[in-house]
Amino acid sequence: xxxxxxxxxEANPKFHQFVQKRNSYGIIMSILMIIAYYGYIxxxxxxxxxxxxxxxxxxxxxxxxxxxxxxxxxxxxLTNIYIRRANTEFDDLNAQILKEANKx
Amino acid sequence: xxxxxxRKILFATAALLATGSVLAAGADLGNTTKQxxxxxxxxxxxxxxxxxLGITKWAAARTKTAADFYTAGxxxxxxxNGLAIAxxxxxxxxxxxxxxxxxxxxxxxxxxxxxxxVGWPVITFLMAERLRxxxxxxxxxxAAYRFAQTPMRTFAAxxxxxxxxxxxxAQMVGAGQLIKVLFGLEYTVAVILVGVLMMCYVLFGxxxxxxxxxxxxxxxxxxxxxxxxxxxLWKFGFNPEALFAKAVEIHSKHDAIMSPGVLIKDxxxxxxxxxxxxxGTAGLPHILMRFFTVPxxxxxxxxxxxxxxxxxxxxxxxxxxxxxAIVMLTQSPELYYVxxxxxxGLKGGGNMAAVxxxxxxxxxxxxxxxxxxxxxxILAVVAGLTLSGAxxxxxxxxxxxxxxxxxxxxxxxxxxxxxxxxxxxxxxxxGIAFExxxxxxxVMLAFVIxxxxxxxxxxxxxxxxxxxxxxxxxxxxxGLVSSVVLTILSASVWEAVLKNPKGSAWFxxxxxxxxxxxxxxxxxxxxxxxxxxxxxxxERSLYPAQRVRSETGVGAAAASGH
Numbered sequence: 013x014x015x016x017x018x019x020x021x022e023a024n025p026k027f028h029q030f031v032q033k034r035n036s037y038g039i040i041m042s043i044l045m046i047i048a049y050y051g052y053i054x055x056x057x058x059x060x061x062x063x064x065x066x067x068x069x070x071x072x073x074x075x076x077x078x079x080x081x082x083x084x085x086x087x088x089x090l091t092n093i094y095i096r097r098a099n100t101e102f103d104d105l106n107a108q109i110l111k112e113a114n115k116x
Numbered sequence: 117x118x119x120x121x122x123r124k125i126l127f128a129t130a131a132l133l134a135t136g137s138v139l140a141a142g143a144d145l146g147n148t149t150k151q152x153x154x155x156x157x158x159x160x161x162x163x164x165x166x167x168x169l170g171i172t173k174w175a176a177a178r179t180k181t182a183a184d185f186y187t188a189g190x191x192x193x194x195x196x197n198g199l200a201i202a203x204x205x206x207x208x209x210x211x212x213x214x215x216x217x218x219x220x221x222x223x224x225x226x227x228x229x230x231x232x233x234v235g236w237p238v239i240t241f242l243m244a245e246r247l248r249x250x251x252x253x254x255x256x257x258x259a260a261y262r263f264a265q266t267p268m269r270t271f272a273a274x275x276x277x278x279x280x281x282x283x284x285x286a287q288m289v290g291a292g293q294l295i296k297v298l299f300g301l302e303y304t305v306a307v308i309l310v311g312v313l314m315m316c317y318v319l320f321g322x323x324x325x326x327x328x329x330x331x332x333x334x335x336x337x338x339x340x341x342x343x344x345x346x347x348x349l350w351k352f353g354f355n356p357e358a359l360f361a362k363a364v365e366i367h368s369k370h371d372a373i374m375s376p377g378v379l380i381k382d383x384x385x386x387x388x389x390x391x392x393x394x395x396g397t398a399g400l401p402h403i404l405m406r407f408f409t410v411p412x413x414x415x416x417x418x419x420x421x422x423x424x425x426x427x428x429x430x431x432x433x434x435x436x437x438x439x440x441a442i443v444m445l446t447q448s449p450e451l452y453y454v455x456x457x458x459x460x461g462l463k464g465g466g467n468m469a470a471v472x473x474x475x476x477x478x479x480x481x482x483x484x485x486x487x488x489x490x491x492x493x494i495l496a497v498v499a500g501l502t503l504s505g506a507x508x509x510x511x512x513x514x515x516x517x518x519x520x521x522x523x524x525x526x527x528x529x530x531x532x533x534x535x536x537x538x539x540x541x542x543x544x545x546x547g548i549a550f551e552x553x554x555x556x557x558x559v560m561l562a563f564v565i566x567x568x569x570x571x572x573x574x575x576x577x578x579x580x581x582x583x584x585x586x587x588x589x590x591x592x593x594x595g596l597v598s599s600v601v602l603t604i605l606s607a608s609v610w611e612a613v614l615k616n617p618k619g620s621a622w623f624x625x626x627x628x629x630x631x632x633x634x635x636x637x638x639x640x641x642x643x644x645x646x647x648x649x650x651x652x653x654x655e656r657s658l659y660p661a662q663r664v665r666s667e668t669g670v671g672a673a674a675a676s677g678h
Contacts, residue, residue, distance in 0.1 A: 014671050018664045031667045038241040045237045046394075049230065053390050056227060056376045057383040064375030072361045074374040080226040081432060084233060088428040091237045095421040098245070099414050106668055113670075 020113040030105045034098065041094050045087065052083050154299055156484030161299070164332075164492050165313065171328045175321030182515075182528040185322035186253040186507050187408045192327055194415035198422020201406050203330030204500040205397075205423070206337060206430055207287070208294060208493045209559070214431065216467035218438020222363070222373025225438050227380065229431035231390060235397025236424040243398055244420050245413035246578050249665055249672040254504070255404040256512045259573045262658035263585040264651060266517050268573075271589050273512040275569045275596060276401035279562045280505040281546075283400075284498060286558040288547030291494040297464050298471065298487040303551055311544035314499045318506065318536045323409060326499045333496040336489045338426060340482075341433040344470070347477035348440030356436075363442040368459070373442075385626035389560075392629035396563030399570030402504035413669050434470075441469035444476045451475070498543070506535040557608040560627065564603060568595030568632035576640045578666055581659040584652040587644025595636030602628030 021027050055063055056076075063076030179185055192200070210232060218225030251257040256272035288307055295306035317325045352358040360374065367373050380386040397403065407416050450456035452472045454463055462468050474486035510532035515523035523531075573592045576583040603609055605622040644652070665671050 015661075017670055018661050021664045021668060021670060022660050027664070027668070031663070034667075042238060042241045045234065045241075049234045049394065050387065050390060052230065053227075053380070053386045054383065056380050057386045060376050071357055072364045072371070072374060073357050074223070076223060076376060077226065077360075077374070080223075080230060081435070083230050084428045084432055087230075087233050087237055088425050091240050091424040092421050094237075094241055095417045098417055103414055110668060110670065 017113045021109060024109060024112060026105070026112070027109050030102070030109060033105075034102050037097065037102075038094070041090060045090060048083055048086050048090075052080065154484065154487060156480055157299055157487035158484075160484045160488035161491050164336075164488055168313075168325070168329050168332065168495075169316065171332075172317050172321035172325040175324035175328065178324055179320070179322040182511070182525045182532065183253070184324065185529055185532050186405070186503075186511065188323040188327055190409060190411055192409040194410055194418025195422055196327070196331060197406060197410050197415070197419035199334045199426065200327045200330040200409075201403065201419055201423035202426040202430070203332075203334030203337070203496045204402060204406060205427060206334065206493070207497050208290065208490050210431070211337065211341065211434060211493065212294070212467045212470050212490065214434045215438040215441065215470040215473075216465075218435055219441045219462075219469035220466050221377055221379070222367070222369070222439070222442075223375055224377050224379040226435055227376065229435060231393040232397075233424070233428050233431055234390075235394045236420060236427065238394055239398045239403075240417065240420045240424065242579075243404075243574070244407060244416045245669070246666040247404060247407045247574075248410065248413045248416035249667070249669045250578065250662070251404075251408050253405070253408055253511045254507050255401055255570065255574060256508070256516075259570075259577050259588070260516075261577065262655050262662050263577065263588065264655075265521070267585055267589050269512040269516050271592050272570070272573065273508040273517075275399075275565065275573075275592060276508040276512075277505055278596065279399075279401055279566050279570065280501050280508075282558045282562040282565070283402075284501050284505075284543050285546050285550055286555050286562070287494060287498050287501070288543055289550050289553070289555045291491075291498070292547055292551060294490060294494070297468070298490060304548055307544055307547040310494060310498060311540050311547070313495055314502055314543075315536060315540035317495075317499045318502045318540075319533055322532075323503060326496075326503050327409065329492075329499055330496040333489070333492045334426065336485075336492060338430060340474070340486050340489050341430060341437060343482075344440065344473055344477055344486075345433040345436040348436055348444065348473075351440075351444070359436075359439055359443065363439050366446050367442050381626065384630065388625055388627040388630035391633060392560065392563045392567050392627045394567075395571045395633060396565075396567035396629070399566030399574065400562075401508065401566075401570065402500040404570075404574075405504045405507065406500075413672070437470050437473060440477075441473040445469070445472050448476070502536055502539050502543070505539050506532045509535040554613050556612065557603060557606075560608070561599065561603050564599040564627060564629050564632060565596055567629050568599045568636050569593075572633065572636040572640055576637070576644075578662075580644075581663075582644050582656060583640060584644045584647045584649075584655050586647045586649075586652065587640045587642075590643040591636045591638075591640030594639045595632050598632040598635050599628055602632060 063079070064074050067073050067075060067078070178189070183189055214225050214228050217228060247255070247258055250261050254276070256269050256276070259272050260268035288310065291310045292303040292307040295301050296303050299306070301309070317329055348359065352362070364371050364374060406419070410416050410419055445452040445462070446458055449458050452462055454460035462472060464471070471483065471486055471490070475483040510528050514531045515521065515528045569592045572595055573588045576591070577588055602623050606625065606628065607621040610616050610621040611618055
């Protein structure tokens with residue numbers, strides 16, 4: 013019986029759209045994360061001077077510190093944005109596909 | 117409490133934190149001196165042990181089947197699991213090591229915090245729900261889903277055990293050194309104590325007890341670190357600029373602590389270390405195992421969301437704590453510095469910054485609390501490691517390979533428990549055997565193997581339809597072997613451990629991940645493409661059904677065993 017359900021899901025074009033939609037979202041988010049992280053690492057490797065520039069004349073805080081903390085905060089926010097969409101919109105689509113497969 | 121100069125603690129925590137040669141080079145190998153017994157810390161720790169053993173007793177009554185043992189029956193909520201993952205992942209190294217690194221170099225500590233965090237989004241976006249949908253007890257369930265069980269399981273279990281072994285040695289050696297300084301216990305006694313407690317948790321309480329030990333530890337660590345960071349910020353009117361200004365004024369490196377320094381040598385090493393941390397996290401067996409404790413893919417996602425949030429928050433705290441230590445410890449040099457002389461460094465070594473700061477902001481009681489937290493932290497991590505090692509042996513090797521999936525739950529549970537005892541004994545012996553060795557490279561090696569052997573086979577088997585058993589095993593073996601060989605040939609082992617002359621290392625970079633992980637993927641691709649056997653065709657024909665299950669969770673609910 014389980015095989016029937018699997019076959020019906022596989023035959024449902026909605027399933028393929030859904031997978032494609034969620035996967036491309038996941039890949040875009042991964043690329044954003046990779047750009048943020050390796051961008052920061054490459055800045056450290058190639059342009060330490062710029063990261064050491066002060067935020068404003070007379071301050072000691074360098075640009076690199078809020079930027080680094082920013083990467084951490086960005087990581088947290090990005091992860092949670094993905095999860096929110098996956099747990100609402102994508103899970104609803106998923107539930108709908110499962111429902112259709114069970115009904116027939 | 118810390119009355120003498122003990123520089124070896126620097127080595128001990130560097131061992132835990134280990135970033136290859138970068139940090140190993142900064143580690144100072146002196147002799148550790150046993151410290152005066154700290155009764156407040158011991159009292160706090162005894163309370164922790166009493167509570168966790170109480171939980172273990174409660175958990176033992178609920179651990180009747182193999183499923184209970186491996187996954188706590190699959191009934192952990194996303195929020196609880198998120199805390200447990202954080203507790204599994206935030207080691208004493210992140211806490212003491214990163215704050216110590218900030219204390220010594222300022223900015224550079226931040227680079228580390230970021231590196232240890234960025235693996236989490238990758239897990240979230242690519243792995244979490246697929247793991248939950250396909251797996252039952254171990255990550256080998258997922259990797260071997262449509263493949264020939266014997267070769268895949270054997271390889272995946274080997275990958276797990278190797279990662280667990282290296283990670284474990286580093287934790288045990290670090291634990292012994294740390295506890296010697298914090299509690300004034302003998303090294304051997306400390307290592308045995310850690311081994312016995314972790315065996316109790318895992319043996320009797322399985323995943324349920326391990327989960328709660330990790331949750332309690334995470335809450336203690338987050339509370340302690342939050343209190344310290346707030347105390348520091350409060351002193352500076354919650355203005356980081358004022359804190360940094362004071363630190364720059366006091367620190368011997370002055371303005372250099374505001375800019376990146378020596379941590380990143382060359383771009384190839386930087387990217388390679390980054391890859392190991394980013395993709396290695398997604399291949400750590402004790403972390404992956406936690407995804408099977410929740411009831412659904414939705415809860416699995418929530419777990420990673422919470423874990424990422426807590427871990428990221430914690431790393432921001434360690435940064436503030438490091439700067440707080442720079443400023444506040446110099447106000448009473450006689451208490452915290454060797455001979456009361458700031459130029460001679462901290463008593464107990466650079467990684468004691470957070471511990472000294474706890475005394476500076478909260479007195480002896482809070483110092484005791486933070487010491488107990490450090491001990492609890494190690495226990496939570498080694499318990500998770502032992503559990504994943506035991507399940508690799510009992511579920512993958514015994515039940516699936518040896519008994520071809522026909523082992524009953526009771527005998528599988530018995531094998532897990534026997535393995536737990538064996539692993540505990542081995543861990544204690546290795547901890548004692550490696551006491552005087554330089555183990556700084558081991559955590560990094562565990563990450564490199566995880567990203568070059570475990571991650572590629574998981575990733576390709578789940579996401580690439582043409583992947584076959586032969587391809588996955590061949591690629592995994594190449595990843596595993598090249599990680600180990602290149603690490604041995606790099607400065608962190610060739611020079612620091614094998615005592616070859618400086619500059620003689622064959623492999624010039626800090627981490628082999630960029631090469632070993634790439635090699636694994638390429639070999640999986642080529643060998644799978646060339647594989648046209650009957651078995652390969654069968655495996656490819658099974659992909660659509662696997663994909664339906666991994667994406668929608670059809671059939672997965674039954675897999676959690678409840």
